[in-house]
Amino acid sequence: MTQHFESLSRIKCQALHAKVMSAEQAAELIPSGATVGMSGFTGSGYPKQIPSALAKRIREAHDNGKAFKINVWTGASTAPELDGALAEADGINMRLPYQSDPTCRNKINTGQMHYMDIHLSHVAQYAWFGFLGKLNIAVIEVAGIREDGSLIPAASVGNNKTWIDQADKVIIEVNYALSEKLEGMHDIYYGTALPPHRKPVLINEPDDRIGSPYYQCPQEKIIGIVVETYDRDRVNHFSEPDxxxxxxxxxxxxxxxxxxxxxxxxxxxxxxxxxxxxxxxxxxxxxxxxxxxxxxxxxxxxQDGMLGLIKSGKLKMVSATSLSLSPDGVDELNENIDFYRERIILRTQEISNHPEVIRRLGxxxxxxxxxxxxxxxxxxxxxxxxxxxxxxxxxxxxxxxxxxxxxxxxxxxxxxxxxxxxxxxxxxxxxxxxxxxxxxxxxxxxxxxxxxxxxxxxxxxxxxxxxxxxxxxxxxxxxxxxxxxxxxxxxxxxxxxxxxxxxxxxxxx
The missing domain is CATH 3.40.1080.20 (Acetyl-CoA hydrolase/transferase C-terminal domain)
Structure with missing residues (x-):
């Protein structure tokens, strides 16, 4: 398959080159009725090509009189290329935990789509507890794959670590529009456990690191890798406050x-x-x-305003789960990413929203x-x-x-x-x-x-x-x-x- 693509420079693990395929081929691996955990948090870090290819496949199935819907779990809201495309194709049965797409909203409010609204800190643990049912496939955007097969996270983390861990199969979308210098900005915590074996999350200051910069995924779980993506996140254009x-x-x-x-x-x-x-x-x-x-x-x-506070020196450290920046904000981040990488930590949302940590930090x-x-x-x-x-x-x-x-x-x-x-x-x-x-x-x-x-x-x-x-x-x-x-x-x-x-x-x- 690899000869069809110009560049595999972001996939440093040679053993995974054989799994590279087109977005259309990846979409064929997602069956009707599947529960799919997709990356994405507040318009950032969502897969760009696979959902669109899947929506096309769903429309073709419907045109041929065949039922085709999936359940979609994410970190939070995504973008028209994911929520919008799948909703317009009438391809979502159940959506959780957060959305902001107008087509999704209309489908939910007219009773055509089920929606579970849930506290963001609860999503990963509910998945681990088995409360939400079986997760079949994870579709995750990354900035690259390292020699050892570990995955470099994209501009948001959300529930991606849990989706990779919980899913039977994983499809990776490598986005070449992302700066490779995102590597090192993330803190992916692998210390959570199920009750009664839980331990305190040892974050005492916003800049404490407790995890790894990378996602870990067994290579045998990866069934496809898409490298056609050169698209930026569909992020907000922020106006001056009124x-x-x-x-x-x-x-x-x-x-x-x-x-x-x-x-x-x-x-x-x-x-x-x-x-x-x-x-x-x-x-x-x-x-x-x-x-x-x-x-x-x-x-x-x-958001952009926090970048400005960091740049001015007013804000010395930010811990979050997502970068939701305007096009100008993305340019600013990329042009000065070495500076920002030392002052920004992106975590899983179960940690960014962890009640214990929030209360401890005040x-x-x-x-x-x-x-x-x-x-x-x-x-x-x-x-x-x-x-x-x-x-x-x-x-x-x-x-x-x-x-x-x-x-x-x-x-x-x-x-x-x-x-x-x-x-x-x-x-x-x-x-x-x-x-x-x-x-x-x-x-x-x-x-x-x-x-x-x-x-x-x-x-x-x-x-x-x-x-x-x-x-x-x-x-x-x-x-x-x-x-x-x-x-x-x-x-x-x-x-x-x-x-x-x-x-x-x-x-x-």
Whole structure:
């Protein structure tokens, strides 16, 4: 097979050259009904050619009247070449644990695709426990294969180590667009064990290394290697934060300054974690020009803003599981990769999101939400209670275990027809017990140490948009006129705002 390809320079293990094949041939090795663990985390490190070839094969099967669907497990969201292509071909039966593709979302919300939304720290251990069923095939993007057969990870790690270990068979896609100098940036931990034989994960600082730079895979498990890939990740084009995001970031930064003044936080804060999006970018931008130095991060995803903080010297070390960079960010990384490799560690997501490690390090977590109710329950996954947006991701891993945790979003959406603060959330992902601080552009509500009624007063006064504040106060005051008073509600009205929106297109009366 090897004579059909110009270059095998990334496959240094001679014994594996005989397994090189085209993407189409690799796709033929994946049968209908298979459960496939694919690499990919937040638009980074996913296979590019094999999913597209598989989608074509699935469409041809459907055209011939044959059923063909697979179950797809990943680290997190991927890209149109994977999630989009397979969903458009109606080729996915079950998807987990996180997605952000519009076609996938539509298939899930119309009942054409099953979806299991799960905390990212749970995925690998659930696979090891056998809770998810048998994993048949792993399809993993790598930057190269070493002489001894070990695999050089790509721009994300996610659940790849577990997929390789658990799958009966493995297909490798070697991406020649990746810098070979990624080698050495990763820390793949092989010390996890099943209960009752678990031991502590010995990370005491974000820069601690506890594993190997490489994946290990028995050569006999590898059934195909694709070397046709020269495509970059389909990553985000980040725009400058708007005024709303800047206001939210300002509230957070001012709060952190005050916590330092009180002696609650050290002058260089604690390791940072932030989700993907405009608000996190705005916070990073504020840190770039702020008073905090010698910062660290223990997070999931590294975006462009963190590269800027590293380059300026503000951020001395970042631990994550994925690089999710714009094209300019990729160029910056590649041009200065020797510098960044000493300051970035990419780990498996079961370690990047490990509750024990998060609690020990005392991270400062900043994550987005869809809505929050007046008592502090947060919905981060569902629109109007029933329709999935993306998934819970790692927000729950960090919210419950961090030293300080923020949930953020603008106070209104859909041109003011939706309020982010409602009497009762239509779906609960993070209960009031796990929610510390709510932030909108209107202000910040510190809920630590407060009873439910005290939380309601803080959230309504500080975070609600003026168009909805009076109605929220009215609901809260009337709810206190009858019934139990620990968490006052009017059950006949608690979800009336969502019902009104579905019927009239606005939450406003």
């Amino acid at each position: 005024e709303v995001a800047k206001k939210i970031a300002s509230h957070i930064l001012n709060f952190l300054k005050e916590e330092v003044r009180k002696g609650i936080l050290p002058p260089n804060l604690l390791p940072l974690q932030s989700g993907v999006g405009d608000v996190s970018n705005a916070v990073i931008s504020g840190l770039q020009h702020g008073e905090f130095d010698n910062l660290t991060a223990y997070t999931e995803v590294i 991270t400062i977590a900043i994550n987005g939400m869809i809505e929050c109710d007046i008592y502090g329950n947060v919905n981060s996954t569902h629109i109007m209670g029933s329709g999935i947006m993306n998934g819970i991701g790692g927000s729950g891993d960090f919210a419950r275990n961090s030293f300080i945790s923020f949930f953020v979003r603008p106070s209104i959406a859909k041109n003011g027809d939706i309020s982010a603060i409602v009497p009762m959330v239509s779906h609960v992902d993070h209960t009031e017990h796990d929610v510390q601080i709510i932030v909108t552009e209107q202000g910040l509500a510190d809920l630590r140490g407060l009873s439910p009624r005290q939380r309601a007063e803080k959230i309504i006064e500080n975070c609600a948009h003026p168009d909805y504040k009076e109605a929220l106060w009215d609901y809260f005051h009337r709810a206190q006129q009858s019934g139990a008073q620990h968490t006052p509600h009017i059950l006949s009205e608690a979800l009336s705002w969502h019902d009104r929106y579905l019927k009239t297109g606005t939450m406003k009366k």
